[in-house]
Amino acid sequence: MPAGYLGGMESDEDRHDRTDHEIELLAERLWAWSREPADDPAPGLGQLAAAGFDVTGRTAVYGAGRPCVALLLPSDRLREFGHNLVAAAVLGAALATAATLESGSVVVTDRPADEIDAVLTFQPGVHTWAAAPLAARTELRVTVHGNSGPAPEDTTDAVASLVQVFTAIAALRARLPAGATVQGIVTHGEESTDVVPDFAEARFGLRAPDSEALGRVVTEVTAAAEGAAMATGTKANVERFGPIHARFQDNPVLSGHFARQLAACGIHASPSGAAAVPGRAEVGDLSVRMPTIHPSVALHDPVRAVGSRAFAEATGSPRARTVLLATASALARTASDLLAHPALVRQAWDNFADRARRGG
Structure with a gap:
């Protein structure tokens, strides 16, 4: 039992005062943790x-049984996304x-199990919103195969073809579903300018308001990549890189209480707002569970x-x-x-179940 507990039912106000006091005592330590190496x-x-706490790996548990609340750790501490502040x-x-x-019980983890009653986290950003939208998302890997032939007429440049893939994908953005985005990076080219590249690779991050729209974006990007490669005499392979992550489903009972x-x-x-914000993809997956x-x-x-x-620097402000x-x-x-209030947990789950019945 915590020091100073007098027994009986504690008021919410008294309990909040005690949690605030604990944070005040921890303030310097938390700030120092946020500045630790990434x-x-x-x-x-x-x-x-x-x-x-009972600590195993990156999971720590205090107490036992239900209700069970998870505080979600980020999987990294990248300052440019403010994850160092989230962890602290x-x-x-x-x-x-x-x-x-x-x-x-309270659990600190980056992978909550199914026996959790609520998951709490936040994202530093450029807006203060009780529920920050997270789009459905996935990544595609595009590999382009050319040919370093012995004669110029037998040569097809994989990197030049990959540039055309980017151009084709940029051109299709105007007809993507509303709220959908595609962002690509080159992950492999060649090591020397003396060699015509016969292999190039890129990854594209795809986001859309829901899973159905995301499926259409995947189809459009795949067709654009394959068509651009064919037009340049190369071959493109398009495959999903990682899972499809669900759109975040807010629980207004919890988000309103947090606000x-x-x-x-x-x-x-x-x-x-309506626009999706940068955030951890796993949060969307948790929100549908x-x-x-x-x-x-x-x-x-x-x-x-x-x-x-600049945002990374702002995490030290x-x-x-x-x-x-x-x-x-x-x-x-x-x-x-x-x-302290199992009825609040039931309200959150009732809202969750109602939204699931209505299909999100």
Whole structure:
């Protein structure tokens, strides 16, 4: 039982005060964790073990049974996406939640199991939204095979053909479904300008508002790549690179509750926009399995795009520290409320089931 607990039913206000106090005590440590080198994916897991968590790999559990709330760790700590702040906030929220835990369990992990009742996380961004949209997404790998023949007439340049693939895909963007995007990168060309490349490779990230629209984008991109290669005398192979990730399904019971706690911590969310934001693809997959939140909390003005060097630098700013501590407190408040009120968990699951019946 946490120190200072007097027994009986604790009010939400008192419990929130205690979680906020825990975050205040942890403030310097959390900020230091957010500045740790990016090759340490989850600084502070040892601190969870010292606080009584059962730590195995990248999963830490405190308490037992249901309700069970998961605080979602990112799989990396890339500053250009603000994942260093997410990791520190999640660890701080876990410690604060454990300090007020009376029943149920809290899990810190990057891969929640099916017995979880709610998944809580957030994404630093350029807007503060209670529910930040995440598109359905997948990646395609396009490999182009040319021919380094002995004579010029027998030669087909795979890299030049890949350039035409990019041109063809750029041309089809105007007829893609509304809200769909395609972004490509070259992953292999050649090592020397003295050799005509006979192999080139690229990856394309595809996003769409839903799985059906994503399927149409896959078909369009595949046809464009194969057609461009054929027109240049080369051959293109198109294959999916990784899984198809689901569109994020917000749980308004949870996201509304989190937004109220975030406001109490000094940051107010505005109505969510329609445009998809950068975020972790696995969050969309989790949201179709269990109640999940994915709010966005503004870290920088909109001209500093998530994923940029400027955004990475912003994760060390005074605003970033404010976001880290406020979000850690809001996550802890939300987690502790779910653990204290099984009726709130039931409301979240009822909303989840109703949305599933209506097909999202």
